[in-house]
Amino acid sequence: MNREQKGAMIQELAAKFASTPYFYITDASGMSVAKTNKLRRLCFERGIEYRVVKNTLIEKALETLDTDYTPFKDSVLKGFSGVMFHPESGKAAAKLIKDFLKENKDSLILKGASVDSSLFIGHDQLDALENLKSKAELIGDVIMLLQSPAKTVIGALQSGGNNLAGILKTLSEKEAA
DSSP, rough: OHHHHHHHHHHHHHHHHOOEEEEEEEEOOOOOHHHHHHHHHHHHHOOEEEEEOHHHHHHHHHHSSSSSHHHHHHSSSSSOOOOEESSSSSSSHHHHHHHHHSSSTOOOEEEEETTTTTEEEEEEEGHHHHHHHOHHHHHHHHHHHHHHHHHHHHHHHHHHHHHHHHHHHHHHHHOOO
């Protein structure tokens, strides 16, 4: 790769990192060709883009962004690196890695991830990443929490209105009798 090609690759990666808020950096160095092809197929099926990129190119692309990715330099950007991009979900790649590891033990290692500019470093963060809620799920939870007291008040008013009407009817029937 000459200097111009590297510059073009850095610009392309920087644009991809800037436009994709969810990316994972993995190490698949110990995998056979068959397992690598299986991983790529699984990524394609789930809408995840998987690319193998040199660490120096990743580092230079990340330097162009507003977020501080310096913690990645020490531990994440060492050895073999594959980058998984997903445009909509911060946990899609985590689920894919977990599913892949069920059949292929210790073949894929999560080195680091960026979810909405929050950094997760190390394979031990995989469970936390898998349990992340998407923006839509969080908004749904907030709306449900806000609706709950209103529904309770409306229900109490409606049942109270029926009770009050029943009491008034009973009282009026007693007076008539």
